[in-house]
Ligand code: HMG
């Protein structure tokens with residue numbers, strides 16, 4: 001049975017903008033977040049506190065957090081790779097943080113410059129600091145299907161990292177098909193492996209749409225009982241450390257699917273399209289959302 005409602009976690013202002021050839025300004029980033037909140041999205045990744053040498057596009061995330069007009073009931077979340085990142089997130093007023101690990105060693109090294117085991121160790125003090133400040137922490141696992149450096153990922157390897165993040169206190173673990181190579185049966189196998197240790201209600205789907213499979217994979221995940229979906233307005237994005245990876249599944253496409261399935265999200269399509277038009281106009285790019293393009297035509 002499909003869920004009655006789905007929580008959409010909007011990652012466009014972080015995952016979407018982190019891979020742009022030219023960084024978006026603080027003003028544009030804050031305006032995007034405000035417009036996303038106006039559409040009814042209740043969970044918005046607003047920036048990341050990572051090294052600007054690695055990801056210059058996310059520099060100034062502190063200013064983005066401070067410029068946003070905070071709306072009641074909206075969670076403004078930040079990516080935090082280490083203690084310094086968590087300290088910066090706290091002082092910027094983020095409501096929530098996210099630590100990110102990989103299920104494959106190659107991506108872990110390239111993305112955060114350490115092994116999987118080292119990253120999990122590094123997250124311990126990050127979790128402790130968040131706990132002291134009552135800040136919920138989400139976890140990400142990248143490369144749940146395959147890795148641009150190591151090839152195919154075994155579902156058991158995904159399950160292991162997912163369990164570690166959950167046991168260290170992440171309230172939810174988002175499963176990242178970073179390079180979008182997943183197809184429904186493969187995704188179901190990963191979910192099956194992960195739910196041996198972590199209940200489905202603590203898992204989320206974070207699917208990039210590189211091979212056009214994200215919506216099929218989301219539908220397959222809903223069939224398994226998952227009800228939290230990450231997506232990016234206009235299908236923006238990609239990861240700088242995953243060459244060739246294209247954007248996240250577009251929020252407009254996810255919303256269109258949910259509306260068609262009578263699944264509640266609380267998001268209004270017209271306002272979401274306004275946010276998409278705004279950011280694509282600012283960046284001088286065309287939306288990667290099929291529903292968005294069709295509805296805007
Ligand atoms: P490192 O080089 O091992 O760390 O990087 P370090 O401690 O040696 O620091 C190196 C430099 O970075 C130093 O500066 C630090 O001060 C600075 P320097 O002395 O050379 O001038 N630094 C920082 N600056 C700002 N904020 C910080 C911070 N920490 C250190 N928090 C590190 C390790 C984790 C910092 C680095 O590898 C990094 O920032 N990586 C982030 C990469 C990233 O953001 N990737 C994209 C997000 S993940 C993603 O997109 C996947 C996801 O969407 C799920 C999916 O799709 O799979 C989540």
Ligand code: MG
Pocket residue numbers: 015176178206208238239248
């Ligand atoms: Mg991602």
